[in-house]
Amino acid sequence: MPKYEEPSGLPVRLLSDPEMIDACRERDFPQIFSLAKRRGGFHASLIARRCDLTPSRVGEVMKGERQIRDIGVIERVADGLRIPGHMLGLARREWETPKALRADAAHVEQRGPLVVADQRPAVARAVPGVDLDSILAAASGPRLSPSTLRALHASIEDYWRRDDEHGGEVLRPAVVGQLRYVVEMIKETSDGDLRRDLYRIAAELARLTGWTHFDARQYSQARTYFTEALQLAKAIDDRQFMANVLACMSLQATYEDRPADAVALSTAAQDTARGHGGTPRVMAMLTMREAFAHAAMNDPSAAKAALAEAHRQFDQTSDADPDPSWVTYFDEPKLIVDTGIVHSRLGEAATAEPLIAEVLQRGHGGNQRGRAFHAFWLATTQLQRGNLDQACHTATVALESATGVGSERVTGHLREFQQRLAPFSKEPAAVMFESRLRAMLS
Template identity: 55%
Template sequence: MSGPQPHRALPPELLASPEWREACRRRDFTRVFRLAKVKAGIYPSRIAALCGMTPSRVGEIMSGRRSLAHIDVIERVADGLRIPGAMLGLAHRPWEIPSPVGVQEPAPQLQSESEVGSEAGSSGSLDDLLALADGQVTRSTLTALRSSVEDYWRRDDQHGGAALRPAVVGHLRYVTQLMRTTDDTLRRDLHSLAAELARLAGWAYFDARQYSTARAYFTQALSLSRSYGDRLFMANVLSCMSLQATYDGHPADAVALACKAQDTARTVGDQPLVMSMLNMREAFAHAALRDAVACHAAIGRSRDAYERARGQEDEAPTWVRYFDETKLIVDTGIALARLGEATRAEPLIAEGLRREKTDQQRGRAFHAFWLATTQLQQGKIDAACTSAGLALDLSASIDSPRVAGHVHEFQRRLTPHAGERPVIAFEQRMREVLG
């Protein structure tokens, strides 16, 4: 059976129209499909054939009864309708990059630690060619790239990191190529940007629960930061790896990584806010091991370090400033919840949720899940289902397999209470939201 037939390019006037660009930027596929029909004459059955979807699903999307969030499907739509990747926040699509006649490009590959600083994949990508042709990096180039990284982190907070992976990896390859073509004066800054992009790529794959790939990118970030001597950023990457090890069922490794991160940070001098965050990562790992004594000791060290950091937050690295008093409170509650100390954990997590900004949707979804967990541990079925319902509603607007996994995990814990009214209502709502 043959695949979808190739589609010619969309009309230039449609691609250039503000209405189309805004629909793509928002990933409003209801509007995208309607515009494709009205402005380009591509009817639903044709859209379905081009994008590898069923006509009924396309109809549901066009009527607004269904949305698209999974990155693989979004990439299929981009390829089927020939929507340039940048319009949808994706890396350049393969069909946007002309291949040399008679030469087959190798598939892009993740750099191993030993390959950092070398070419990150195919030499024929548009970004690579532009970098090679220019060969110049200015301060304004660095400012623009840093702005992109800041925007990626903001979007990660608001909508989850899974959908960002192609764009982040594309930027990482671009910056890595620039490192090979620029002079020494800006190379350190490019190394710093590449390390941050590699950490962000690792985080995005971690959020997608693709732990092996995440670890490879974290390793790349660690190697890059070591190459230009930023030991505080090395501690930051080690802390990410510690958190992943906790999630991946390797809590002993998580403890070792968190302690190594602390040792690395100490070589730089007194960094109380960094140490507060790193001790909390250690507390998470001890909680996963059910080592209450070690967990409480790490929480105490985190709290003490935070008190020393008060008034000095502006002196801390920008990447750790998210760790404020609200984060300290809610993370303490989560560590206690992991230990099974639900009575002490519940008010802390509830207070953290009350304080959190409404645009931090993924964080709020996680914390609502943990609040529901503590309430379920105490037998508060009605309250637990209400809190889990908040996590469920928030998860509908973000692309985070980690959040979805937590919601499903909570639903499994409800099995002993399957006949109770709050549980029946929650599971019905779960079917409506997650399908």
């Protein structure tokens, strides 16, 4: 009797089948699992083992009794069944590149881009190579002055503004390059005050890089850079910035469906800032992250206690407070809309709707991603209240804002809203929204 061999992944013929392509594009996991079982040789227990799920959960998904929305679980399904990342709206998976090519890529990353001379565009021939660029930078040496530091801080502010307007995917190479440049300057600088300022700038750049990965739902890379930011801030004992990074990691944990970790990280952030210059605005922002985490755990009592503390802290803010620049975004509208989002997460739509609607009506300047997020949450509360037409109209506002922003988090929320429309799939408003969403995703 021939020995049974488990399939290493779904066969190419199935992955290229229009039925599977459509199921992946819609993230229709009942259909994906069914096709994997019927035509890919993956029985339910094998799917469970490969995707790090329980067999009962796989069975419930296949019956349509449970949904898969968490991006971490979606990534495990992609890796377990060997579904290419682009089919599920994910970044390219590491296993999609053969080991030999990954090794070559690592070598190229260390040495600079490999360019075939005869195929280079004419303009590239006038640009120095990476190695030469590094040599020239080393020869000139760091030319540090207060104006240099101000310029670096100004560039970070500009990066954040453009991240809000367009998303961070395109910005990331420039930010990473500047981060590595500043780290090299730290190594070559002996002046204590200048080194401290450079550490602070490097920490801000590392956090920004982590944020761009988080916004793209590339969570492993985000953790790497958040950890680097934490270490850079710790090197100069900047407890407030350490708390800021921990708050970012707490928010990411809520997206990864790790609410207990999110609570621990948010409370650690508060403990880190408390007694080390944490202004009322800083403490209000950190406590709001705790409220998010408790709401993700569906703990209304703890979430509302954290909300009350966030509002109490915010009421103590003053223009005279020495607030760090990275927390100035947490203003009154942000406090109000975040309060509404916490209530929405708790299923308290009647309380949430007017709060989110108020801030959405105020406008967001150039922050297209913020407008898209808030429109999504308003649409969610309207759907919770049974106002289908209004919810779909508001979700379309979110979709329109999302078209100008490269943010997988925004796209993920829009897909989540689409899944919530399943009971109304034949209603005209739902059909129209789904049509527009498909057009955007294509």
